[in-house]
Amino acid sequence: MYRQDLACRKDKNKTMTDNINKLMDRISVEIAGLDLGMPPVELYEPVGYCLSLGGKRMRPLMTLLGCELFGGEADTAMPAAIGLELFHNFTLMHDDIMDNAPIRRGKPAVHMKWNANTAILSGDVMFALAYQYMFKVPDQHLREVVELFNKTVLEVCEGQQYDMNFESMVQVTEEEYLEMIRLKTAVLPAACLKAGAIIAGASHDDADNLYRFGETVGLAFQLKDDWLDVFGDEAVFGKKSGGDILANKKTWLYIKALELANERQRELLLKGFGNLIADPDEKIRVVKDVYHSLEIGQLALGLIKSYHDRAFEYLDRIDVPAAAKEDLLQLATGLLHRST
DSSP: OOOOOGGGOHHHHHHHHHHHHHHHHHHHHHHHTOOOOOSOHHHHHHHHHHHHTOOOOHHHHHHHHHHHHTTOOHHHHHHHHHHHHHHHHHHHHHHHHHHTOOEETTEEOHHHHSOHHHHHHHHHHHHHHHHHHHTTSOHHHHHHHHHHHHHHHHHHHHHHHHHHHHTTOSOOOHHHHHHHHIIIIIHHHHHHHHHHHHHTTOOHHHHHHHHHHHHHHHHHHHHHHHHHHHHSOHHHHSSOSOHHHHTTOOOHHHHHHHHHOOHHHHHHHHHHHTTOOOSHHHHHHHHHHHHHHTTHHHHHHHHHHHHHHHHHHHHHHSOSOGGGGHHHHHHHHHHHTOOO
8 A cells, every 4th residue: 555654755855856856847948938929929929928828737647657657768758748728728718708807826817918809710720739748749649648538528518518507506415516527627637647558558457447536536636626625724724814705706615514414504605605795705704604603614524535545545556666656646536635
């Protein structure tokens, strides 16, 4: 079993961190080297701007780690890694338009810096570039990787539609919410890992177990995001808590609270999410008070832990030496225990 206390293995951590940092540097160099200087500049400049906003680059890193896990060379998986990162940023550019979000990673979103039409078209270019990179996968694995990519694209779009549907639904079930975040958030990191595994020549069972590992980590990641938005330390999290409450997002916290609430608590929740509390700070306070009284935060952490444990069960099933799993173990543990 590989769920050891990482803090007790400082020397190994240093080695793993060096490898992850090395891969991240290689990803940054690849992205910085993308040829986006061709005309018309109005089309390609927003693509470069979007990519320059940064982000954790976890998805391309997962692709490379998925390849290395089975003895493959990271360079062989780099085109797929870049293609998947381009697709991820394409979804962010279009999501910002749909959500009318003015800020992306602390800077104006593309549709605000330019306009919505430009953001739509430049996003389409990013999608085309993503496919261009996916088709650089070695021929013997190309069909399987592209089929995985197509399936993932469709699922991410399905998840986004479900998320949009939830905005007008009075009540969303826990099962509906978990399926939505699986599609919108979890299948992409899962596909990144599996693409790397396929390129490295992993067996079908091992590639599937790695996919399930990534999918389950992705579910836990989104649930932790939901938890941090309400219960995270604002000084560490870097923004005011309660943003999801103000946006009336029906996260797992809200769904579970509505399920467990008594009549008075249910009334307060529906009042808050029905925009019947005018003062934003009061709205956050009222909803958070209900969450605290029902111990929703603790219940959420319990669910996150259950996904955490399940994820590492999938990792345990993969038939490679324990040492080969260390970087993935460290990465997943850091994602699941983060405070930002």
